[in-house]
Amino acid sequence: MTNWCMVIDLDKCVACQACSIACRMENNTPVVSPEEAKNGRAIRWNDVFPLPVHFGPDLGEYPNVKTHYQTRPCMHCKNAPCVKACPVQATYIDEEGIVRQNYNRCIGCRFCTVACPYGVRYFNWYKPQWEGTLAEYRNPDQVRVNGSLEGPAVRPVGVVEKCTYCVHRLVKAREQAAAEGREFRADEYVPACVQTCTGKARYFGDLDDPNSTVSQLSKSLRAVHLLEDSGAHPKTLYLSEG
Amino acid sequence: MLQTLAQHDRDELIAPLYRFDRKFWGIVAFLAAITAPGLLLYGRQLIVGLGVTDLNRPVFWGAYLVNFIFLIGISMAGTVISATLILLKVEWRRPITRIAESLTVFGLMTAGLQIIMDMGRPDRLLFTLIYGRLQAPLMWDIASLTIYLLTAMFALYLQLLPDIAILRDTAPAAVPEWRRKLYKFLSFNWRGNKEQWERLEKAIVTVSVFLIPIGISLHTVTSWLFSTTVQPGWKSTILGPYFVVGAIYSGLGLLIIAMSFARVYNPHLKEYITEKIYTNLGWIFIVMSGVWFYFTLNETLVVTAEQETLEFPIMASKLFGQFSPAFWGMNALMIAATWMLLAPKFVSDKPSRNPLMKTPVGLSAAVIGLAIFSLLWLQPVSVFADPVFQTVFILAFVALLFLALLGVTKWLKTHLIPSSVIASSFVLFGMWLERWNILMPTLTHARLIPYTTYDPTLTEIAVTVSTLGILTLIFVLFYKFFPSISIWEVEEGRARELGAGD
Ligand code: SF4
Ligand code: SF4
Numbered sequence: 001m002t003n004w005c006m007v008i009d010l011d012k013c014v015a016c017q018a019c020s021i022a023c024r025m026e027n028n029t030p031v032v033s034p035e036e037a038k039n040g041r042a043i044r045w046n047d048v049f050p051l052p053v054h055f056g057p058d059l060g061e062y063p064n065v066k067t068h069y070q071t072r073p074c075m076h077c078k079n080a081p082c083v084k085a086c087p088v089q090a091t092y093i094d095e096e097g098i099v100r101q102n103y104n105r106c107i108g109c110r111f112c113t114v115a116c117p118y119g120v121r122y123f124n125w126y127k128p129q130w131e132g133t134l135a136e137y138r139n140p141d142q143v144r145v146n147g148s149l150e151g152p153a154v155r156p157v158g159v160v161e162k163c164t165y166c167v168h169r170l171v172k173a174r175e176q177a178a179a180e181g182r183e184f185r186a187d188e189y190v191p192a193c194v195q196t197c198t199g200k201a202r203y204f205g206d207l208d209d210p211n212s213t214v215s216q217l218s219k220s221l222r223a224v225h226l227l228e229d230s231g232a233h234p235k236t237l238y239l240s241e242g
Numbered sequence: 243m244l245q246t247l248a249q250h251d252r253d254e255l256i257a258p259l260y261r262f263d264r265k266f267w268g269i270v271a272f273l274a275a276i277t278a279p280g281l282l283l284y285g286r287q288l289i290v291g292l293g294v295t296d297l298n299r300p301v302f303w304g305a306y307l308v309n310f311i312f313l314i315g316i317s318m319a320g321t322v323i324s325a326t327l328i329l330l331k332v333e334w335r336r337p338i339t340r341i342a343e344s345l346t347v348f349g350l351m352t353a354g355l356q357i358i359m360d361m362g363r364p365d366r367l368l369f370t371l372i373y374g375r376l377q378a379p380l381m382w383d384i385a386s387l388t389i390y391l392l393t394a395m396f397a398l399y400l401q402l403l404p405d406i407a408i409l410r411d412t413a414p415a416a417v418p419e420w421r422r423k424l425y426k427f428l429s430f431n432w433r434g435n436k437e438q439w440e441r442l443e444k445a446i447v448t449v450s451v452f453l454i455p456i457g458i459s460l461h462t463v464t465s466w467l468f469s470t471t472v473q474p475g476w477k478s479t480i481l482g483p484y485f486v487v488g489a490i491y492s493g494l495g496l497l498i499i500a501m502s503f504a505r506v507y508n509p510h511l512k513e514y515i516t517e518k519i520y521t522n523l524g525w526i527f528i529v530m531s532g533v534w535f536y537f538t539l540n541e542t543l544v545v546t547a548e549q550e551t552l553e554f555p556i557m558a559s560k561l562f563g564q565f566s567p568a569f570w571g572m573n574a575l576m577i578a579a580t581w582m583l584l585a586p587k588f589v590s591d592k593p594s595r596n597p598l599m600k601t602p603v604g605l606s607a608a609v610i611g612l613a614i615f616s617l618l619w620l621q622p623v624s625v626f627a628d629p630v631f632q633t634v635f636i637l638a639f640v641a642l643l644f645l646a647l648l649g650v651t652k653w654l655k656t657h658l659i660p661s662s663v664i665a666s667s668f669v670l671f672g673m674w675l676e677r678w679n680i681l682m683p684t685l686t687h688a689r690l691i692p693y694t695t696y697d698p699t700l701t702e703i704a705v706t707v708s709t710l711g712i713l714t715l716i717f718v719l720f721y722k723f724f725p726s727i728s729i730w731e732v733e734e735g736r737a738r739e740l741g742a743g744d
Contacts, residue, residue, distance in 0.1 A: 040298030040694055053690055054555070072690070081472055087380040088366075088373040107369050108292075108362015110302040111380050115471045119300055119691040123362065125293035157291040158362030227689065230472055 002186060003097040004165055005207035006194065007217045008071060009239040012201035015069035017048045019193035019202065023073075026166060026192035027152045028138045030128030043122040045163040046073045046193050068241070073193065074099060074120045074163035075226060075234030082112035082121060082162075091160070097207075097235065098165050104148035106159040113160055117230040120162055127157040143168045165204075166191035186212065207235070244740055248733050254510040255725040256412060265507070266722065273715040280708025283701040284359060292362055294701045300688035303681060305702040306360035309709055311485070311677045312492065313353035314387070314464055316670075319493030320346030320394055321457030322526075324401075325450035333738075334522055336731040337514040340724075341500050343401060345493070346394040346457075348716045350387060352709050357384075359705060379463070379470045386460040393456055397449045399428075400442060404730040407432040424723075461489045468680070474552035475545075475684035484537045491530045492673035495666035498523060500717065502663045504726045514727050520662050524583045527665070531580040538573075555693075556683045564695060565683050568675050575672035581647050582665040586655035594652060604649010611642035 023029070023046040032041050051068040052058055059065050076099045077083075082091050083099060090106035093099050113121040130138070143151035151168035155161050170189045177184035186206040194202040205212040214237070217223060222239040287294045297304050323342035327335035358364045374381050410425040432438060465485035468476040498520070505511045545557045560569040589599070597603060618625050618635070626632055654661040686694050698706075 036293075039296070040300070040691075041293070042299075049690075054693055056692075085378060085380070085471065087375055087378040087384070088369045089375050090373075105366075105369060105373060106363065107366040109360070109380060110362065111378070111467075113299070113302045114473065114685070117472050117689055119688050122299060123297075123302060124291070125297070126291040156363075160362075232472070 001095060001208065002206045003208040003235075004076070004170075005097070005205065005214045005218070005235050005237065006073060006076075006165065006191070007203040007214045007223070007237040007239065009199075009201045009203070009217075010070070010241040011222075011239065012199040013069065013071060013197075014199045014201075015048055015067075015071075016198045018196045018198050019046050019071055019073075020044055020048050022046075022192040022196035023163070025137070026139055027164070028128075028154055029122075029161070030124070030155075031131060031134065032126075032129075036125075041125050043124075043161070045120070045122070045161070046071065047120075048072075070226075072118065072120060072226070073165070073191075073236060075118055075232065075236045076165065078233035078235055079231065081115040081117060081230075081232050085111040085115035087111065091162075096170075098167055098170075099162075100145075100150060100164060100167060101160065101162055102145065102148055102150060103153070103155050103159045103161065108158040108160065110160065117227055117232055118234070121160050122162060123160050124155050124157050128154055141168045141172065143171050166193075244737060247736055251729055251732055251736075252408065252412065254513070255727055255729050256409065258508050258510075259409070259722060259725065260414060260417060262722075266718075269507075269718055270715070273711050273718065277708045277711035277715065280704040280706070280711070283704045284708070287359075287701055287705075288364070294699065296697055296699045296702065298694065298696070300691045301682070301685045301694060301696040303360070303685060304696055305698040305706055306356050308674065308677045308681055309706055310353050310356035310360070311464055311681075312674045313349050313356060313709070313713075314460060315349075315485070315489040315492040315673060315677070316496040317346045317349030317353065317390070317394070317493065318457055318461065318486075318489035319349070319497040320344075320397070321453050322490050322493060323497060323523075324397070325453040325457070328446065328450045329454075333735060334519055336735045337511075337516075337727045338497065338501055338519060339731065340398075340401060340728045341504065341726055342497050343394065343398045344717070344720060345496055345500055347391065347398055348713055348720075349493075349496075350391040350394065351716070352713045354387065354391070355709065355712070379466050382463045383460075383467055386456070386463045390456050390460045393449065393453055397446070397453055400446050400449060401728060401731075402428075402724055403430065403432050403442065404434060405725055405728060407434060408729055409724070421723075457489075458486055461486045468684075473684050474550075474689070475556040475687070476680075478541065480537060480541060481680075484541070487530060487533050487537055488673055488676055491527075491534055492670055494523060494527050494530065495669035495673070498527075498662050498666040499670070502659060504721065505659075508726070511727060514732060517658050520658055524662060527669075528580065528583050531576060531583075531669075534576065535580075552689065556687045559683050559687065560679055564686075565679060568682075569679050572672045572675040572679060575668040575675070578647070579665040579668040579672065582650075582654055582661050582668075585647065585651045586658075586661070589651055589655055591655060598645065598648050599652055601649050601653050604646045604651075607642045607645035607649060611639060611646065615639070 024031075024044070027045060029043045029045055032043070036042070048069055048071045050056075051070055059067055076093075076097060078093075078097070080091075080093060080099050083093055086092075087109060088105055088107055090102045091099060091112055092102070108123070110123055113123055138154070139152045141151060142149055142153045151164060151166075151171075169191065173189040174184050177188065186209065190204045194204045203213050203217060205214040207215050207218065209215060217239065218237055220239055223237050224240050225234045226236070226238060227234070283294070295304060295306075320343040323335060324339040328339065358367060361367065370381065370384055374384075376382075406425055407429040410422070410429045413422055413425065462482040462485065465481040469478055469481040471477070501515050501519075505515050542557065542561075545553050546561065548554075559565050594600075626635070682696055686696055
């Protein structure tokens with residue numbers, strides 16, 4: 001079975017935030033006002049943030065300055081605390097190792113958001129809105145699971161959403177292969193952030209295939225997980241800086 | 243003798259049920275007035291979304307959840323007082339079991355409301371039944387709450403049954419027909435023969451046996467909501483018993499306030515709810531506060547001493563940071579409450595010659611302390627930064643506080659009931675703060691999100707006030723339909739006393 005995984009090489013990452021924007025356009029995450037964003041209401045499935053996280057970035061003294069940035073999609077944990085916390089199985093791990101979110105099932109209790117050690121889950125505090133003509137550029141792709149919408153379908157107010165590794169792209173790639181009457185290959189599918197990445201720092205593929213780039217990279221001595229001690233067994237891998 | 247006393251009980255306890263005077267309507271109107279704004283603002287939240295609160299990322303839970311734990315906590319009153327004391331066959335419990343059990347039911351109802359108010363999609367509430375995953379702590383909590391509520395309602399009903407029959411049989415002519423029918427229906431054909439009594443007593447004991455573990459389970463499971471996550475500050479095995487102790491503590495507090503309210507409302511109740519009950523409850527209170535301090539010390543000391551990277555910033559925010567007013571406020575309230583209950587036990591009733599024990603001295607100490615503190619606090623440049631000054635200030639503060647506490651002791655001794663009520667309100671407020679201090683520091687100190695703050699908005703405050711309004715309103719209305727003191731239990735107690743006297 002395929003086990004989708006992302007590897008992010010922090011040496012190549014230039015912190016341009018293109019992944020963040022690509023994710024936003026691909027997945028129709030709503031835009032909020034600057035005041036709301038300041039109040040922690042912004043939704044960025046793929047966030048790029050300075051390190052250390054607490055007490056602001058540590059820049060050093062001029063001229064010896066250096067900043068560190070980290071980009072963070074969902075870790076698609078193998079022992080996902082969010083999945084364990086959800087009372088109605090609105091979030092679940094599918095057979096291909098992607099942690100999915102069922103917007104039609106979520107009751108908005110926000111247990112998963114509290115349980116996730118990585119802070120990558122977002123809640124829709126208001127009905128999602130797009131300013132001006134932005135709404136016209138929304139991604140029309142949709143994924144239906146048992147009749148309910150997932151993927152980039154616009155979320156209703158009061159539910160939780162998060163990075164899905166662009167699962168609708170996987171569905172589309174499979175459909176395309178089927179339409180062309182051939183076998184689907186793992187390299188036909190990458191999430192939008194991987195496709196966009198300016199520094200070509202992101203890799204995507206099947207971790208269970210020993211020949212794939214991601215499984216080769218996962219053997220690197222630089223390969224680390226974020227918060228290894230969280231017990232969540234995160235899957236998204238980082239190649240550490242330096 | 244027994245007959246006349248029984249008649250007297252019935253007169254005192256039943257007559258007020260049919261008296262809809264200005265006082266009653268005044269209270270109802272007042273409660274409705276404080277409840278209404280919160281309901282309106284909640285309506286707005288339903289339409290607009292949870293954005294009207296100050297919740298954010300990472301502070302995904304806030305005042306509603308704090309209220310939820312608090313209300314679950316006060317529901318412990320029934321279990322502890324009535325179930326435990328029934329099983330222990332403690333006689334003085336008789337006049338207060340009814341109030342204690344009803345508080346459990348009302349507390350749980352309003353706690354359930356909080357959960358619904360906190361949900362992003364209350365319209366999907368039933369999904370918890372349709373798609374519920376039994377592995378999720380939240381489902382344990384919902385299950386436990388439902389079972390506890392049903393059992394507590396059953397216990398309350400059993401205990402009410404003979405009284406409803408009395409009401410059915412004694413309703414005066416002026417009572418409206420629907421009310422008669424209600425009593426007739428609820429009395430369930432109770433005739434009070436020997437067999438029925440035997441069954442009832444067996445049932446009450448059985449339900450009490452069940453009520454205790456169910457009650458403890460609810461408080462423990464509520465703590466598991468937090469301690470089963472991997473968030474620093476919560477993943478502690480002490481949280482379960484800590485919640486149970488806090489629950490008993492605040493449950494007792496509410497019980498004392500509720501019975502004092504009933505006493506003030508209907509002065510005849512003074513005969514039943516005697517000072518002896520206050521003294522006895524006071525002792526349980528003192529024991530609980532000892533246990534509570536023990537747990538708090540454990541939590542605080544261990545985390546402070548180990549200074550672990552994730553846990554310590556959270557503790558530091560309580561000790562010195564943004565949550566220090568709430569943390570030290572909670573401790574001050576608890577110390578004051580314990581003092582109010584404990585100190586009077588060590589002084590005599592006679593006027594003391596010791597000047598430190600005089601009320602004016604104590605009050606002036608308190609005023610001076612407050613004045614100095616506010617003066618220093620208002621300085622444009624903080625004077626608290628200097629460590630020497632800090633030490634002197636803290637010592638002076640403690641000394642003044644001690645003087646103030648010493649000064650009021652005599653007053654406390656002679657005013658048992660007001661002092662119990664004040665101590666209980668301190669405990670209730672302190673316990674609300676305790677829940678706040680458990681939830682908010684962890685939520686505002688997420689691992690990979692910059693530290694934030696959380697200040698409840700008007701909506702959240704109004705909804706909290708509303709909730710208390712609803713709780714009191716249910717309480718007031720309920721006791722317009724049913725006597726607040728169990729008539730049959732009091733009669734039984736009297737019969738037993740006289741029997742022993744013969
Ligand atoms: S990173 Fe958070 S949201 Fe993603 S799978 Fe892990 S626990 Fe769930
Ligand atoms: S907020 Fe939604 S996805 Fe998260 S735990 Fe609650 S029901 Fe599940």
